Amino acid sequence: MIELPRSLQGRIHEQLQGTYPNEGGGFLLGRQDGEAVTIVDVHPVENVFETEEQHHRYAMTPQDWARMEDEADARGLALVGYYHSHPDHPAVPSEYDRAHALPNFVYIIVSVRGGQAAETRAWRLTDDRTVFDEQRLLLL
Amino acid sequence: MASIKIPTPLRQYTGNNAEITVSGATVGEALNDLTTRYPALRPHLYDGDQLRNFVNVFVGDEDIRFLYELDTPIDDSTKLRIIPAIAGG
Numbered sequence: 001m002i003e004l005p006r007s008l009q010g011r012i013h014e015q016l017q018g019t020y021p022n023e024g025g026g027f028l029l030g031r032q033d034g035e036a037v038t039i040v041d042v043h044p045v046e047n048v049f050e051t052e053e054q055h056h057r058y059a060m061t062p063q064d065w066a067r068m069e070d071e072a073d074a075r076g077l078a079l080v081g082y083y084h085s086h087p088d089h090p091a092v093p094s095e096y097d098r099a100h101a102l103p104n105f106v107y108i109i110v111s112v113r114g115g116q117a118a119e120t121r122a123w124r125l126t127d128d129r130t131v132f133d134e135q136r137l138l139l140l
Numbered sequence: 141m142a143s144i145k146i147p148t149p150l151r152q153y154t155g156n157n158a159e160i161t162v163s164g165a166t167v168g169e170a171l172n173d174l175t176t177r178y179p180a181l182r183p184h185l186y187d188g189d190q191l192r193n194f195v196n197v198f199v200g201d202e203d204i205r206f207l208y209e210l211d212t213p214i215d216d217s218t219k220l221r222i223i224p225a226i227a228g229g
Binding site for chain 2: 023025049056057058059060062064065066069072073078079080082084094096097099100102103104105107109128129
């Protein structure tokens with residue numbers, strides 16, 4: 001189960017509506033206890049994919065990861081996942097998402113349709129890397 | 141011995157240790173030592189014998205792709221870091 005405060009979901013939606021029709025995203029910081037994850041902060045990160053591909057691709061730099069992981073470690077939190085948008089497509093992981101994914105990491109996908117956040121779903125890659133399992137997303 | 145910082149999602153395979161000391165004279169040997177001791181890590185770092193294309197390995201601030209890749213030499217003071225490239229679509 002993934003616990004997400006409504007205020008943080010609101011910040012995610014506002015950001016991803018702003019990047020529409022391109023993809024946007026960022027990191028999820030929080031606490032993890034086995035399968036249960038509580039998200040306590042979100043950090044938008046600039047999409048560095050080639051501009052003409054940003055309508056269906058999103059990427060961060062390794063330096064973004066290092067900076068955010070160091071911040072999480074310093075705050076006693078964990079880098080528990082990341083979120084990104086699927087403009088005018090379902091909030092379901094693509095094959096491209098799966099090929100670039102890690103287990104034990106929360107992937108929140110927001111479908112943004114016509115500039116409005118329409119659906120928010122959470123996923124996790126299975127240990128054998130074959131599929132994403134949908135996670136129950138509990139809004140607090 | 142050199143050390144490797146493990147990315148958060150993969151720490152479950154290293155007994156929740158964030159940093160592991162490793163032996164070896166090159167990055168490749170260090171990663172082999174790491175994945176021999178923590179074999180569950182290997183499928184998430186390698187596809188066959190090749191590092192997965194979204195797995196970045198840094199020596200200090202330098203990506204090994206811009207050095208000598210897995211043949212990049214290291215010494216006891218080297219700090220390695222595995223950083224997944226985040227990409228979605």
